[in-house]
Amino acid sequence: MLHFPLWKKTLIWMICLAGLAFAMPNVFYTKVEQHNDALAALEQGEAETPDLVAARDGWPSFLPSDLVNLGLDLRGGAHVLVEVNVADVYLDRLDSMWPAVRDVLREEKDLVGTVRRQDTSEIELRVRIGNAEAMNEAVTAVHALTRPVVSLTGAGARDFEVVADGDEIVVTLSEAEKIATDDRTMQQSLEIVRRRVDEAGTREPTIQRQGADRILIQVPGIGSAEELLALIGRTAKLTFNEVVRQVANPDEAAGLGNVILPSVDEGEGYFVVKRSPVVGGDQLVDAQTDFDQNGNPAVSFRFNPTGARLFGAHTSSNVGQLFAIVLDDEVISAPRIQSAILGGSGIITGRFSIDESTQLAILLRAGALPAEIKVLERRTIGPELGADSIAAGKIAAVVAFAGVLVFMILSYGLFGVFANFALILNIVLLFALLSVIGATLTLPGIAGIVLTLGMAVDANVLIFERIREELRRAKGPARAIEIGYEKATSAIIDANVTTLIAATILFAMGSGPVRGFAVTLGLGIITSVFTAIWVTRLLVVTWLKLRKPKTIEV
Amino acid sequence: MRLKLVPTETKINFFKVTGVTLGLSALVAVLSVVAFFVFGLNYGIDFRGGTVIRTATPAPVEVSVYRDVLSGLELGDFSVTEVVDPGAELTATERNSVMIRIEQQSDDPETQNDLIAEVKSALDSEMEGISYLQTDSVGAKVSGELVQAGVIAVLLAVFAVLFYIWLRFEWQFSMGAVAALVHDVILTIGVFAVIQIEFNLSIIAAILTIVGYSLNDTVVVFDRVRENLRRYKAKPLEEVLNLSINETLARTVMTSITTLLALGALYVLGGDVIRGFTFAMIWGVIVGTYSSIFVASPILLRLGVKRDWDKDNGAAGTQYANIDA
Numbered sequence: 001m002l003h004f005p006l007w008k009k010t011l012i013w014m015i016c017l018a019g020l021a022f023a024m025p026n027v028f029y030t031k032v033e034q035h036n037d038a039l040a041a042l043e044q045g046e047a048e049t050p051d052l053v054a055a056r057d058g059w060p061s062f063l064p065s066d067l068v069n070l071g072l073d074l075r076g077g078a079h080v081l082v083e084v085n086v087a088d089v090y091l092d093r094l095d096s097m098w099p100a101v102r103d104v105l106r107e108e109k110d111l112v113g114t115v116r117r118q119d120t121s122e123i124e125l126r127v128r129i130g131n132a133e134a135m136n137e138a139v140t141a142v143h144a145l146t147r148p149v150v151s152l153t154g155a156g157a158r159d160f161e162v163v164a165d166g167d168e169i170v171v172t173l174s175e176a177e178k179i180a181t182d183d184r185t186m187q188q189s190l191e192i193v194r195r196r197v198d199e200a201g202t203r204e205p206t207i208q209r210q211g212a213d214r215i216l217i218q219v220p221g222i223g224s225a226e227e228l229l230a231l232i233g234r235t236a237k238l239t240f241n242e243v244v245r246q247v248a249n250p251d252e253a254a255g256l257g258n259v260i261l262p263s264v265d266e267g268e269g270y271f272v273v274k275r276s277p278v279v280g281g282d283q284l285v286d287a288q289t290d291f292d293q294n295g296n297p298a299v300s301f302r303f304n305p306t307g308a309r310l311f312g313a314h315t316s317s318n319v320g321q322l323f324a325i326v327l328d329d330e331v332i333s334a335p336r337i338q339s340a341i342l343g344g345s346g347i348i349t350g351r352f353s354i355d356e357s358t359q360l361a362i363l364l365r366a367g368a369l370p371a372e373i374k375v376l377e378r379r380t381i382g383p384e385l386g387a388d389s390i391a392a393g394k395i396a397a398v399v400a401f402a403g404v405l406v407f408m409i410l411s412y413g414l415f416g417v418f419a420n421f422a423l424i425l426n427i428v429l430l431f432a433l434l435s436v437i438g439a440t441l442t443l444p445g446i447a448g449i450v451l452t453l454g455m456a457v458d459a460n461v462l463i464f465e466r467i468r469e470e471l472r473r474a475k476g477p478a479r480a481i482e483i484g485y486e487k488a489t490s491a492i493i494d495a496n497v498t499t500l501i502a503a504t505i506l507f508a509m510g511s512g513p514v515r516g517f518a519v520t521l522g523l524g525i526i527t528s529v530f531t532a533i534w535v536t537r538l539l540v541v542t543w544l545k546l547r548k549p550k551t552i553e554v
Numbered sequence: 555m556r557l558k559l560v561p562t563e564t565k566i567n568f569f570k571v572t573g574v575t576l577g578l579s580a581l582v583a584v585l586s587v588v589a590f591f592v593f594g595l596n597y598g599i600d601f602r603g604g605t606v607i608r609t610a611t612p613a614p615v616e617v618s619v620y621r622d623v624l625s626g627l628e629l630g631d632f633s634v635t636e637v638v639d640p641g642a643e644l645t646a647t648e649r650n651s652v653m654i655r656i657e658q659q660s661d662d663p664e665t666q667n668d669l670i671a672e673v674k675s676a677l678d679s680e681m682e683g684i685s686y687l688q689t690d691s692v693g694a695k696v697s698g699e700l701v702q703a704g705v706i707a708v709l710l711a712v713f714a715v716l717f718y719i720w721l722r723f724e725w726q727f728s729m730g731a732v733a734a735l736v737h738d739v740i741l742t743i744g745v746f747a748v749i750q751i752e753f754n755l756s757i758i759a760a761i762l763t764i765v766g767y768s769l770n771d772t773v774v775v776f777d778r779v780r781e782n783l784r785r786y787k788a789k790p791l792e793e794v795l796n797l798s799i800n801e802t803l804a805r806t807v808m809t810s811i812t813t814l815l816a817l818g819a820l821y822v823l824g825g826d827v828i829r830g831f832t833f834a835m836i837w838g839v840i841v842g843t844y845s846s847i848f849v850a851s852p853i854l855l856r857l858g859v860k861r862d863w864d865k866d867n868g869a870a871g872t873q874y875a876n877i878d879a
Contacts, residue, residue, distance in 0.1 A: 388647035392825035400819035454813030502766030509707035
């Protein structure tokens with residue numbers, strides 16, 4: 001136990017030096033952060049301004065520049081957990097199936113008779129046919145439209161299920177297709193949320209999918225969760241629909257294929273519009289804040305060629321009619337078509353403030369969310385509170401550190417000094433590890449570090465107490481130290497593995513701040529075992545070799 | 555001269571008092587369970603849903619002023635408490651701060667959004683220079699899941715270590731360790747029920763750490779028991795256990811003190827956000843140290859241990875080697 005081969009010694013010191021190098025950037029936090037930001041900006045192709053260059057050169061690029069990320073609770077910012085209503089999309093999928101079903105049944109008109117879609121409140125497509133005797137043929141014909149779904153669970157599953165119910169054919173989504181649709185919806189939602197947050201120009205947002213249908217969004221530096229929600233909470237589904245008529249009573253019968261939508265402008269009452277839009281927001285290529293003839297804020301937009309053609313065709317054949325601009329099932333405005341609009345661009349006016357029009361432009365550019373989202377959890381941490389937490393955490397850590405250092409020297413003298421050296425190194429290594437893996441430091445994370453401080457000395461205490469015991473059994477210094485290390489190792493391993501198990505479970509099960517705590521606690525255990533078993537032993541052994549003491553006092 | 559908290563060699567008979575200590579532990583554990591059901595825990599919004607707003611004002615504002623402003627709005631149940639942080643002066647982070655808690659009204663996100671906006675605008679108009687340090691709002695759906703995840707995490711941790719100790723020792727050891735562990739967790743929950751400190755997500759983290767710490771302590775004692783069982787084959791189990799506890803007593807006390815030193819600094823100076831968390835940890839360390847001596851070992855004693863494990867693998871050579879080691 002007392003002999004260290006040269007390679008092992010070298011390795012230990014190399015690890016310690018590497019730890020120092022990788023932990024160092026955190027001492028110059030602001031400088032390194034500016035350096036990293038400037039570097040990223042320049043790589044993005046931003047022009048070299050003196051400020052950027054100065055920031056970049058503020059930290060030599062040959063040095064490590066990874067930093068410990070500060071969590072939201074230390075930096076301030078907003079945290080929002082939302083749930084995507086994935087079932088929203090099912091109805092759209094079924095709606096899009098209707099034309100094909102209609103066409104295939106009409107081909108068999110002689111056999112099945114008349115074909116009519118039925119209104120239903122369920123998520124299904126209901127079609128009544130005139131001749132119920134031909135039901136089997138009709139179902140087979142519709143079934144031929146379904147496609148196989150590739151999935152892990154349901155081999156041979158089709159995307160739609162077709163069954164007969166009296167004289168009606170009922171088409172529903174299969175479970176396999178639902179799962180596949182959910183997944184697509186989530187991917188799209190994530191992408192749209194990411195685009196919207198990026199458009200707003202915030203730094204280092206975290207946007208993650210959680211579980212089957214949730215998205216976690218954390219944006220440091222943003223003023224409040226409400227601000228963030230204004231950006232991501234809206235579906236922003238824009239459509240241009242044909243107006244059938246204007247009504248005052250929302251409960252009036254709309255007629256098949258029509259819907260009644262409220263107007264944003266309350267004086268205008270309600271509009272009955274055609275359910276299927278003329279053009280949708282997905283045909284937009286650009287949207288910008290603009291002003292109308294009267295100088296009021298508005299949003300101008302441009303269609304892609306397909307959208308422009310559809311819009312042109314509709315406006316030229318419906319001059320003098322109203323058409324509705326619908327955003328999230330509300331009519332923003334319903335202008336009269338003065339003349340055919342063939343250029344593929346237009347302007348949305350309404351009673352916007354400048355902020356609202358800017359936001360609407362962002363939302364339209366980023367695209368609509370495929371489904372509605374629901375907020376489950378929202379948290380805002382002000383920057384002052386974060387700064388307070390850092391300040392308090394720092395002071396607490398320093399006091400705890402000093403206390404433990406003094407206590408160790410009082411208890412173990414020179415050996416206490418060795419243990420303290422290991423303890424300092426332990427913290428350095430911990431910060432190095434946290435920086436390299438890009439971990440996020442949270443307030444409970446700081447608590448984890450402080451706790452590690454207290455517990456890190458445990459391994460050394462175990463060893464020193466054991467050496468004391470062996471010395472009492474009248475063994476020579478070298479022998480006592482050797483046995484001390486040998487005997488204490490199994491206790492150290494067992495004791496730390498149990499704590500590590502707890503930390504791992506915390507990490508796996510926990511969320512947010514709890515996870516931060518688990519990371520620092522877990523890494524702290526690893527570094528403390530390393531420093532206790534290798535570093536202090538190397539120190540003690542080296543000291544023993546140099547001094548060759550006849551007696552030692554631990 | 556060395557600081558020695560524990561005399562060099564101790565010969566305390568810990569088992570003389572086990573009747574009393576085990577009885578006391580059982581009593582306190584039962585009381586904790588009773589307290590849990592009678593008083594309940596003061597769940598934070600993580601577990602109950604609702605909204606918390608933390609404000610700061612340039613000059614001190616009476617809590618009653620806040621109450622007056624807020625009772626004008628239709629908020630349902632709400633409470634306003636002053637944030638008192640004795641350490642804030644030392645760390646120069648003192649602010650005139652209050653915490654407003656509003657009960658969960660509905661699961662509808664729009665309502666929650668409106669509610670926060672309403673409270674903010676009402677306070678803005680009444681108090682000059684008010685700022686919002688923190689606003690949290692958690693829906694009932696998530697909070698239910700968080701409770702579930704927390705309970706599962708604690709149970710998982712208990713079973714995982716139960717298994718590990720069984721692997722490394724004998725099953726009697728793992729029963730002893732887990733008894734101590736459950737004791738610590740119950741007592742921690744009990745103290746939270748009695749003094750009604752807010753029980754939130756970070757307390758679950760604290761409990762899991764207590765699980766780790768309590769085991770750490772127990773395992774060190776057991777490791778020595780295992781060693782002494784091999785060394786003194788003829789000694790009665792009680793004496794071996796007593797000897798092992800005495801031998802590791804210095805270490806037990808040292809580690810508890812250093813950990814408490816660090817936690818104490820965090821408790822006083824670490825700010826009020828994590829004070830509940832540190833409190834749970836301090837309590838856990840004290841209870842955990844106690845239980846590894848007065849709960850885990852007596853239970854091990856009552857269960858008895860298989861002494862002839864060396865014969866099992868028939869390694870006579872190891873037996874011989876163990877005499878000196």
